[in-house]
Amino acid sequence: RKEVEQDPGPFNVPEGATVAFNCTYSNSASQSFFWYRQDCRKEPKLLMSVYSSGNEDGRFTAQLNRASQYISLLIRDSKLSDSATYLCVVKGNTGFQKLVFGTGTRLLVSP
Amino acid sequence: NAGVTQTPKFRILKIGQSMTLQCTQDMNHNYMYWYRQDPGMGLKLIYYSVGAGITDKGEVPNGYNVSRSTTEDFPLRLELAAPSQTSVYFCASSPPMGGGQETQYFGPGTRLLVL
Numbered sequence: 001r002k003e004v005e006q007d008p009g010p011f012n013v014p015e016g017a018t019v020a021f022n023c024t025y026s027n028s029a030s031q032s033f034f035w036y037r038q039d040c041r042k043e044p045k046l047l048m049s050v051y052s053s054g055n056e057d058g059r060f061t062a063q064l065n066r067a068s069q070y071i072s073l074l075i076r077d078s079k080l081s082d083s084a085t086y087l088c089v090v091k092g093n094t095g096f097q098k099l100v101f102g103t104g105t106r107l108l109v110s111p
Numbered sequence: 112n113a114g115v116t117q118t119p120k121f122r123i124l125k126i127g128q129s130m131t132l133q134c135t136q137d138m139n140h141n142y143m144y145w146y147r148q149d150p151g152m153g154l155k156l157i158y159y160s161v162g163a164g165i166t167d168k169g170e171v172p173n174g175y176n177v178s179r180s181t182t183e184d185f186p187l188r189l190e191l192a193a194p195s196q197t198s199v200y201f202c203a204s205s206p207p208m209g210g211g212q213e214t215q216y217f218g219p220g221t222r223l224l225v226l
Binding site: 041043044046100 | 151152159219
């Protein structure tokens with residue numbers, strides 16, 4: 001089983017739509033969770049951290065469900081500029097505490 | 112403040128050739144990392160460093176070497192290039208983990224093709 005699993009998509013949505021991605025992780029002892037965004041042929045950039053209480057940043061809402069070991073990202077009122085790949089990232093709690101990256105979910109927002 | 116810079120942007124190597132991928136950061140970060148990203152795969156950690164003079168292996172270190180003589184620089188060396196090393200290589204840096212400082216800042220990447 002992969003440490004972090006995501007639906008690769010693509011998710012094709014019209015502008016203004018609401019779209020949600022889920023991600024599951026296998027290590028129940030994982031401590032921290034993040035969503036990164038990666039544009040085509042570019043480097044990943046931190047979108048937001050995911051807290052146990054959930055957090056919101058403008059049109060983006062991230063949720064964590066520790067019992068079921070999944071993380072979600074909700075994007076409201078999608079913009080063309082939201083088209084990208086969204087990477088689910090988990091930090092472990094042993095050794096170096098490295099980040100484990102999911103393979104990403106691709107989002108395409110069309111006019 | 113340039114952040115994390117990488118050179119070259121793109122390189123074609125023949126099997127058996129060697130090369131060094133350069134990475135420099137100007138944020139005075141202690142931690143630096145090298146990842147590779149293959150199509151349809153997540154980023155895989157090759158090597159990392161927690162400070163000058165200290166390096167350690169990640170998940171996929173075979174075929175690579177690193178050094179960290181300064182805080183700013185973290186070059187990745189490929190000694191005998193193989194087709195399996197065709198990939199996009201990203202360098203990243205971060206402040207020490209913990210206390211909410213988990214953000215990793217990535218360079219623009221080096222695309223390597225081994226033929």
